[in-house]
Amino acid sequence: MRLHIFILKRLGYSVFVLIGLSIIIFAITRAMPSDPARLALGGRAPDWAVQRLREHMRLDQPLYAQYLYWVRDALHGDFGESLFTRRAVASDLRDFFPATMELALFSGIIMAFFGILLGAISAQYSNRWVDNLVRMVSYVGVVTPSFVFAILFLLLFGYVLKLLPTIGRLSPGLSYPPTITGLITIDGLITGNFAVVFNGLKHLILPGLALAMAGLSQEARITRSSMIENLQKDYIASERAQGIPERVINLKYLLKPSLIPTVSILGLDFAALLGNAFLVELIFNWPGISRYGMNAMLRKDLNAITAVIMILGVVFLTVNIIVDIIVVYLDPRIRLAGGRGK
Amino acid sequence: MATPLLEIKDLHVSFQVYGGALKVLNGVNFTIWKGEKVGLVGETGCGKTTTMRSVMRILPIPPGQVSRGEIYFKGQNLLDVNLNKVKGVRGKGISMIFQDPTAALNPVFTIGEQLVDVIKYFKDRGKGRSRDKMRNRAVSALKDMHMPDPERILENYPIQLSGGMRQRVCISMALITARELLIADEPGTSLDVTIQDQILQLLRELVEEKHTSSIFITHTLGVVREWTDRVYVMYAGSIVENAKTRDLFSHPLHPYTRGLMTAVPKLTGEGIAEGIKGRIPDYLNPPPGCRFHPRCESRMPLCSRERPPLLPVDDNREVACFLYSR
């Protein structure tokens, strides 16, 4: 099928998933045993105040009505009010979301690039010391929780070696560049403020690396095993027999089919990355929505929780669409055979 | 006489698996001269493909390994450890057509990309040729195969072609680089019989046109009889008989060859064919002495003790059997 149709189908499907997701999240947050209004105001607030808050948040209405109001508002960009900050959740999101996006994108790029690179090197020198080293490191990377990495990196590079900063996105003393995308490094590049770019990158390294470790290790392993498997395939033997040099075989004819399983996994690894960002942001005091969402969850701030999860869902689905497009590009069998041909 | 084009001497290859080593090749001796069309016959599992892959140096080295023997191509030992020297051989002198054309083509690249790369690296440098010239060369290669609409085929992916077309593409790739020797591993077996016939016909034309030597691997005697000058019969990892095709079919010497001949059903109404009793040996623990002796009706006590060497019985004929030597 043509590429446009493919994208449209995926978009339609994503919308459907988002709707389903919103229903589920709505149901979960509204079906809480405790009373969020009471929690927000505290035990000593008078009953009438609690009741007024409940009406304000429409908590006394039937569930489906609440949902429909929410949808209507959400489509206008209004995600309701936070029970705590009393600000529109949407503006909270606008403040905090770019920080998380910057971290996630940075981590994602590290994860994909170095993961594939290490996996390829490992496959190339399979069963030699390089391979064994990479395999050991990737085992460690996969089994260690990202919050442990975060703590370790913070300790090692932040305090002991004092190489890299550990708090926030920019060192005090530097001011944020004007907000164009919200990503400090990009905005800094656009406005030509290289001090900010450099400093922002330094702040990104530790949390970014801590987040990326698990996915990086996973990509490395899959790339490695995929390459090793494909090395045994007849078509590689055939290409060698026809005189195509090893270098070309490795960089072109082996790499492309081997990347297919790796890229397919990228979506899931990115999802895991977004999830782990919650913890890593806390540890590094990163002002992103994960920290905001975390607090919202601990304080049972309904609208904020719902909005954060929906945003993450959108991000994840977008990444998945992109990943799927790349996979279709890599493996022509999918669109030609109409299905996944393995 | 001039040096043979390809000479395999006493080749031993084994594979490491659960439980031990599979001693797949047990002393293969094989010679082919310039311009010859040689058949390599044997049942599935006797080691034909392994032998040829050893020649091309495309054996998977762990778990496989060459424990003994030499392979000489135009006087040069191909088993020299340095693969770089060998690279001068692959794709320039010897080429190979694989059994399964679907597996032999890279599924994520177009036919054109793969063909053009073969052409590009043919001279071992890959530079100095314009893309157009290479593309035209690819188109003419496909035209030689009598393929309709070669331009469109270049843009296609392997999955879009039929089995017969894929086989032709593989052949055209091999023929671009096969100057001296073409090894065809059961060409057309995975295809329809009629298509297979077309493919074989095509192969013969091309091989004769370019005076390329060819090795035809097959387990079908009928194909061998029609398409080859000389035949090597292989059983369980070594050559048991080697003769001119005519001679082999008119009076086969080795008991295994004789068994093969009677196993082919004849259309002249002589009834159902007899097979050879028994099965191919277990390569983990092969029988001592001659590997065929457990199934041989003419076996002697000597056969279970010593391995019969491949010895000439005639001009142009060799047999590995104690019935004919000593």
Add this chain to the structure above:
Amino acid sequence: MHSDLSIQRLSRTWEELRKGWYKFSRNSLSVIGLSTILLVLFLAIFAPYVAPYPEHAGRFVNFAEASLPPSMAHPFGTDVVGRDILSRIFFGFRFSLLMGVVVLTLVVPPGVILGLTAGYFKDRWIDTVIMRTTDIFVAIPPLVLALAICSVLTPNLFNAMMAVSLMWWPWYTRLVYGLSSSLRQEFFVQAAEVTGAGKIHILFKEILPNCLSPIFTKMSLDMGWVILIGSALSFVGLGLQPPKPGLGTMVADGAKYMPDQWWITVFPAFAIMVVVLGFNLLGDGLRDLLAVEEV
């Protein structure tokens, strides 16, 4: 005779097990994984007997011995209220393993059944309903969903297990769906259909046995992942509550005292890694073992 057949089958299974063990044991990493898990299991089950200070696993304070670095008396040191970290880790293994076992027990049967059904009845309405539902659950980062669910309930181990279960089941459904939908076209399934076998029989006696290898491999790997997520949840305080010795909780407790009293965090973190690594190695070994052999 009936008994002859069963004896034959038994001896064949035994032979296969032996062959399997041979192949498995050749891979030293898999053996390391298995041994690690067995060790952890042993420590967890016999914690009250092998831990040097079993009472430290509950409510216990002894400020005189607080924050002691590793020593002979306390190989992993003590935490801020004087509890022996080594003992607490042994008990912590209990909760980790418990979480893994409970979650998988809750998740695997329904997940597999749904997957079998959806795959077998592919392209019918039941397929669409089941698989679209899994799509929705899969669309959100796993940890986030678990956090969200945990946050709306009272934080404790049970709710954490429920939350993780709720987001874990779709993965088994998807795995088995792929297997089931391709297996249903195999000849042996069609043969069973033609001879009038009931759907239940087909699903459970024909298709399911052929899915067991990937399912077991996944279960083995999943033990590790569930424990990992569980530790993340308790790290933020949404899982096991103090003073219970959850490994994640212990890491969180110690995080404030880094880098000086490093042992309070490092050893529990290490314990998490060891458990997850063990299951990972075991799972990889199983996968290699159960994969199709080629010569």
